[in-house]
Amino acid sequence: MASRFLSVLFLCLVVANVYAQDQEKVLLKTFHSISSNDLLNYDTELTSAKYGGRLSGSPGYLNAAKWVAEKLKLAGLKPGISDSSFFQYFPNAYSQILTPGTVTLLAGKSNPRKEYHFPDDFYPGSNTASGKVSGEVVYVGFGITAPNLGYDDYKNLDVKGKIVLMETGVPYGGNDSLQLKWEPYSYHRYKFQHAQELGAIGLLYVSKIANPNTSFLKGFVYAHIGEPVAEELFAGSGKKYAETRAFITKSMKPNSFALDKKVQITASSKYFPDGKSCNVIGIIEGSDPVLKNEAIVLGAHLDAVGSPGCLFPGALDNGSGSCDILAAAEALASSGIKPARTVIFIFFGGEECGLFGSKKYVESPIWPKEKVVFMINLDMIGNGTGLFLANGKSHPAILNYFSDSNKKYIHRDFDASEARISYGRPRTDGAIFEKAGYQTLHLYTSGTVKTVYYHHPLDNVDGLTPEIMEDAAKLLYLSVLGIANDGTTVFK
Ligand SMILES: [Zn+2]
Numbered sequence: 008m009a010s011r012f013l014s015v016l017f018l019c020l021v022v023a024n025v026y027a028q029d030q031e032k033v034l035l036k037t038f039h040s041i042s043s044n045d046l047l048n049y050d051t052e053l054t055s056a057k058y059g060g061r062l063s064g065s066p067g068y069l070n071a072a073k074w075v076a077e078k079l080k081l082a083g084l085k086p087g088i089s090d091s092s093f094f095q096y097f098p099n100a101y102s103q104i105l106t107p108g109t110v111t112l113l114a115g116k117s118n119p120r121k122e123y124h125f126p127d128d129f130y131p132g133s134n135t136a137s138g139k140v141s142g143e144v145v146y147v148g149f150g151i152t153a154p155n156l157g158y159d160d161y162k163n164l165d166v167k168g169k170i171v172l173m174e175t176g177v178p179y180g181g182n183d184s185l186q187l188k189w190e191p192y193s194y195h196r197y198k199f200q201h202a203q204e205l206g207a208i209g210l211l212y213v214s215k216i217a218n219p220n221t222s223f224l225k226g227f228v229y230a231h232i233g234e235p236v237a238e239e240l241f242a243g244s245g246k247k248y249a250e251t252r253a254f255i256t257k258s259m260k261p262n263s264f265a266l267d268k269k270v271q272i273t274a275s276s277k278y279f280p281d282g283k284s285c286n287v288i289g290i291i292e293g294s295d296p297v298l299k300n301e302a303i304v305l306g307a308h309l310d311a312v313g314s315p316g317c318l319f320p321g322a323l324d325n326g327s328g329s330c331d332i333l334a335a336a337e338a339l340a341s342s343g344i345k346p347a348r349t350v351i352f353i354f355f356g357g358e359e360c361g362l363f364g365s366k367k368y369v370e371s372p373i374w375p376k377e378k379v380v381f382m383i384n385l386d387m388i389g390n391g392t393g394l395f396l397a398n399g400k401s402h403p404a405i406l407n408y409f410s411d412s413n414k415k416y417i418h419r420d421f422d423a424s425e426a427r428i429s430y431g432r433p434r435t436d437g438a439i440f441e442k443a444g445y446q447t448l449h450l451y452t453s454g455t456v457k458t459v460y461y462h463h464p465l466d467n468v469d470g471l472t473p474e475i476m477e478d479a480a481k482l483l484y485l486s487v488l489g490i491a492n493d494g495t496t497v498f499k
Contacts, residue, residue, distance in 0.1 A: 033343035034485070038416065040341070041334050041480045043473035049078075049330040050389070050476075051468050053309075054320035061321055062133075062219060062313025063357040063364070064099035064282030071309060072287050075333065075354050079289035082337040087288025087351060087373050097367040099284035099357050102134045102223055107316030108274040110211070110230050113141065115269055117243045125316050126464055128236050131274050132212070132229035133219040133315050140170065140209035140228045141271035144240055147171045147263045148255050149178050150198040156188055160261045167206030170270050172240060173198060175214040178256045186430035193432045195221045196361075203227050209272050213237045213252075216462035217312040217319050220361045223278045230272050240268050284310070284356040286364045288373060291340050295347035298494055302349040302374045303487055304382040304445070305332045306365070306436055308358030312462050320467045323459065327389025327476055329354055334480035339488060346491035348380065355436050358386075365436035369443040380490065380498050381405055381446040384437030388479050389471040390459060391452030392420060398448045399423030404498045405448065405490060412485035417478050420454060446499070450479060 052074065059067030076093035080086075086093045107125035114120040123129050148160040150173040158178075175198075177189040191197065195218070202210055203224050210229035218231070234248065241248040244266055255262050287309065293299025307328030311321025320326070336352045351374060357363025381402065394413065399406035400423050413421040426441075433439055441447040452475050460466040490498060 030344065037338050037342045038481055038484060041338050041477055041484060043477035046330050046334055046476040046480065047468060047471065047473040049333060050322050050326040050471060053326045053329065054322045054467060056318055060313040060319045061309060061311040062101055063310035063360050064101035064279065064284040065103065065313060067313070068284060068310055068356060072285055072354070072356065075287045075309060075329070078333055079287070079336060079352065082340045084289035084291055084336060084340055084352065087290050093287050093289055094285040095288055095367060095371070096283055096285045097357065097363055099282045099360060099363055100223065100278070100280045101219065101282045101360070102279065103277045104131050104133065104135070104313070104315040105275040105277060107131055108135070108230065108272065110232065110236070111271045112239070113269040113271055115267065118268065123232070123236055128233055130215055130217050130231040131315050132221065132231065133217055133312065134221045134223040135229050135274040135276055136223065136225060136227050137274055137276045138226065138228055139271065139273045141269060142169045142208055144172050144211070144266045144268045144270050145169050145263065146251070146266055147173050147202070148261050149174045149176065150202055151177065151192040152201060153189070153192050158259070158261065160263050161205055162261060164263050166202065169207055170209040170211060170272065171202050171207045172211045172237060172266065173202070173213065174252060175212060178259055180256060182430050184430060190430065190432055199224055199227065199229070211270065211272070217315045218462060219312055219359050228272050228274045230274070240266050240270070243267060284363065286356055286368055287354040289336060289352045291336070291346060291350045293347050293349040293491065294345035295494070298347040299349050301378050301380055302351050303380050303491055304351045304353060305335060305385070305483065305487065306353040306355060306382060306440070307332045307385040308364065308436055309354040310356050310359055312359050317464050319462065319464050322466050322468045322471055323389050324387050324461065324466060325358070327387060327471060328385030331385050331388055331476055331479045331483065335483035335487065338480065338484040342484070342488060344488060344492070346488055347494065348491040349374070350487060350491060358436055362433060362436060362439050365439035369439055376444065379445055381448060382437070382440045383448045383450055384435060384440070385450050385479070386435050386437070388450055388452045389473070389476045390455050390457050391472060391475050392454035392456060393452065394419050394421050394475070394479060394482060395451045395453040396423040396448055397451060398426040401426035402446060402448060402499065404496050408486040408489040409482060412482055412489065416485060417482055419478055422453065450483070452479070
């Protein structure tokens with residue numbers, strides 16, 4: 008009797024083993040269909056000049072969104088919006104920068120005239136007004152008036168009719184509840200508006216990156232400059248730029264003063280106040296009648312910073328994340344093993360303009376929040392040799408699927424971190440989901456091997472390592488499928 012029982016058990020195990028091997032074969036077939044070549048081709052498409060650097064709201068962005076929607080449709084995904092559309096629209100004013108413009112140090116008592124150069128010395132402001140301004144330069148530190156913090160960069164300063172030279176961010180660098188009080192003053196929009204209200208006619212922002220996360224202010228002309236330019240403007244003042252900045256952040260005391268220099272800024276732009284942008288949302292419906300009511304959300308921002316003076320392709324930021332989730336969508340949609348839970352893919356617009364797309368989504372979600380198992384955001388994931396799951400350690404059941412998939416099939420350096428509260432300005436779409444109460448994780452690459460050109464004309468496909476993009480997409484395919492089909496674990 009016992010031996011009969013054992014032989015039946017043995018047969019069952021053999022069948023189970025054969026079944027498991029078959030399942031693995033099916034799994035690996037799709038796994039191997041994800042290729043770095045496709046990923047590179049997708050990113051090459053998204054970064055091509057016809058999309059103009061995918062500035063959210065611009066025709067180039069909207070055409071890139073259409074391309075993504077077509078790919079999702081082709082892969083068999085369902086449109087995520089109830090009117091059978093893939094597009095979730097929201098208002099998105101934007102500016103088109105027509106020429107790089109100029110930044111010129113005008114001849115003074117102690118200095119000759121000097122023209123600065125685009126893109127080495129300066130970038131035009133992404134939302135600058137068109138026109139020409141010239142005036143004395145006043146260094147205003149961080150450009151903040153915060154009565155509640157007893158801090159005023161403009162105290163006893165007259166900036167009427169002048170050009171302010173300003174830092175980004177806030178002087179306080181801690182990540183604690185005090186940072187919360189500084190947060191409202193960290194927004195570029197606040198700083199620009201405040202400067203204009205005090206009478207400034209223009210601004211030199213010491214942060215040489217293209218950045219549409221600002222607003223158009225009528226008549227307000229501005230440009231982004233590198234630190235060497237700021238240092239030159241300080242020449243003859245008896246102070247050094249870098250030291251002055253360091254003094255402010257160390258002492259938390261303003262140190263503003265007029266520089267004995269005159270600057271002229273010219274800009275040529277066209278403002279579109281009624282611009283409209285969109286998220287692209289596609290769905291793979293779950294195959295299980297019950298589990299399908301729960302969803303896993305994969306997100307990446309599709310927009311980039313446009314063409315302020317020339318094309319800024321946005322290959323790493325964030326063509327890479329967009330292509331990774333697109334490849335994962337294609338794999339999950341064509342997989343022989345179907346996800347039991349629903350999987351939602353969101354390509355956000357307006358991220359670079361101030362996280363407009365993710366804010367729109369959490370205000371008007373297409374899936375009940377309490378039925379979303381977790382959201383994973385990908386931003387800048389295409390340059391490196393390893394993979395990193397931020398917040399993973401705070402969600403061990405989710406982390407297990409990622410680390411096990413990596414260990415078994417991908418073999419990259421893999422690490423994860425605990426979730427920690429950020430008291431500053433939210434900087435990624437994931438942060439918006441986190442704030443809205445979604446379990447949120449972020450997938451990044453680690454072990455950077457190529458120079459990172461952040462918001463830079465050289466952020467093109469040459470700066471990518473397509474093999475890590477392939478592995479990121481493979482990791483998503485395996486882990487998301489594993490979690491989607493696990494009906495017993497509680498994913499907290
Ligand atoms: Zn980004």
